[in-house]
Amino acid sequence: MGIDNDMRRYFFGPDGTTIPNAIRLINDLGTRYTHLEHDIRDRDALAKVFARYRDNIALVIHAAGQPSHDWAGREPLTDFDVNAVGTLNVLERTRSHCPDAAFIFTSTNKVYGDRPNQLPLVEMETRWEIELGHEYQAGITESMPIDSCLHSIFGVGKVAADIAVQEYGRYFGLNTATFRCGTLTGPAHAAAELHGFLAYLMRCAMEHRTYRIFGYGGKQVRDAIHSHDLVAAFEAFFRAPRQGEIYNMGGGRHSHTSLMEAVALAEKITGEQMATEYHDANRVGDHVWWVGSTAKFASHYPDWTYTYDVETILAEMYETNRQTWISR
Numbered sequence: 232m233g234i235d236n237d238m239r240r241y242f243f244g245p246d247g248t249t250i251p252n253a254i255r256l257i258n259d260l261g262t263r264y265t266h267l268e269h270d271i272r273d274r275d276a277l278a279k280v281f282a283r284y285r286d287n288i289a290l291v292i293h294a295a296g297q298p299s300h301d302w303a304g305r306e307p308l309t310d311f312d313v314n315a316v317g318t319l320n321v322l323e324r325t326r327s328h329c330p331d332a333a334f335i336f337t338s339t340n341k342v343y344g345d346r347p348n349q350l351p352l353v354e355m356e357t358r359w360e361i362e363l364g365h366e367y368q369a370g371i372t373e374s375m376p377i378d379s380c381l382h383s384i385f386g387v388g389k390v391a392a393d394i395a396v397q398e399y400g401r402y403f404g405l406n407t408a409t410f411r412c413g414t415l416t417g418p419a420h421a422a423a424e425l426h427g428f429l430a431y432l433m434r435c436a437m438e439h440r441t442y443r444i445f446g447y448g449g450k451q452v453r454d455a456i457h458s459h460d461l462v463a464a465f466e467a468f469f470r471a472p473r474q475g476e477i478y479n480m481g482g483g484r485h486s487h488t489s490l491m492e493a494v495a496l497a498e499k500i501t502g503e504q505m506a507t508e509y510h511d512a513n514r515v516g517d518h519v520w521w522v523g524s525t526a527k528f529a530s531h532y533p534d535w536t537y538t539y540d541v542e543t544i545l546a547e548m549y550e551t552n553r554q555t556w557i558s559r
């Protein structure tokens with residue numbers, strides 16, 4: 232069952248709608264999939280759904296949310312209601328109706344605010360890189376503090392949700408995990424400028440749109456994980472759940488890129504030069520360098536592995552979206 236009210240269209244405009252994905256699921260899965268257009272802010276609607284299925288709910292993957300840093304500042308109340316209160320609503324319905332279910336929350340590395348920007352970084356030809364020998368050289372771990380740094384309005388709601396998920400594990404004993412994710416993406420990512428940078432970059436390359444780069448010389452680094460590898464991690468947790476866990480989750484050292492490097496990869500895949508436009512001002516609170524460590528998750532779930540890296544992710548986006556994006 233999927234609950235999604237297509238609020239993404241409200242956040243990001245027509246490019247951002249997720250209705251085609253819902254239609255694809257309905258067509259592919261037939262009677263095995265039920266789509267509900269409820270708003271997670273609507274407690275009564277959620278209560279009815281959870282009360283109907285009760286203990287038949289074995290797993291809750293809570294991925295509904297407002298995902299953009301930049302958008303959050305436009306409507307702080309909406310952002311907090313969806314991201315923080317909406318999360319509490321889903322947690323509370325899980326506790327009341329299916330307390331044995333595994334509960335997975337797609338949190339974000341933005342809970343660390345801009346603290347990663349305090350790391351000693353070295354400017355290289357195509358990217359920023361952490362100083363050699365630093366304790367986070369293999370990736371930033373969950374030990375990074377979340378206090379005393381700039382979170383932006385987005386981070387406020389996300390931290391609240393992240394802590395709520397942990398507490399429903401620690402305080403109420405639910406099987407919860409908060410996955411603090413880097414860039415999550417895949418061929419079906421509904422690409423929009425404000426969210427989903429790799430998909431939007433590939434789309435710009437294919438539709439000959441100008442891709443705008445904001446600050447840091449275009450050398451900011453992100454790790455990126457394919458939805459397939461993320462879902463494999465979720466499945467591992469579902470099969471052997473724990474309580475109140477925190478995991479940094481993303482491409483890690485296996486799959487990471489700077490914006491400049493991603494542009495070069497997109498050009499290699501499309502065989503065409505990309506149009507880019509550089510703006511000096513960076514996005515507020517944007518990370519200069521984020522490569523997360525998945526070592527903790529891998530130590531709890533040693534059978535989990537990656538199947539994609541940035542180049543294979545981009546190549547697949549290209550192949551999957553050729554018909555729709557190039558023909559425009």
Ligand SMILES: NC(=O)c1ccc[n+]([C@@H]2O[C@H](COP(=O)([O-])OP(=O)(O)OC[C@H]3O[C@@H](n4cnc5c(N)ncnc54)[C@H](O)[C@@H]3O)[C@@H](O)[C@H]2O)c1
Nearest residue numbers: 235236237238239249270271295296298337339412414415
């Ligand atoms: N994609 C990333 O790179 C990334 C990275 C870190 C964390 N995350 C987090 O993971 C989650 C999912 O990310 P995504 O990239 O799939 O985002 P997305 O915008 O593609 O998906 C979120 C979905 O939630 C739905 N939604 C929004 N508000 C809703 C509401 N009130 N009720 C019901 N449905 C609602 C939207 O319509 C959308 O389909 C978000 O919370 C995001 O912050 C994403």
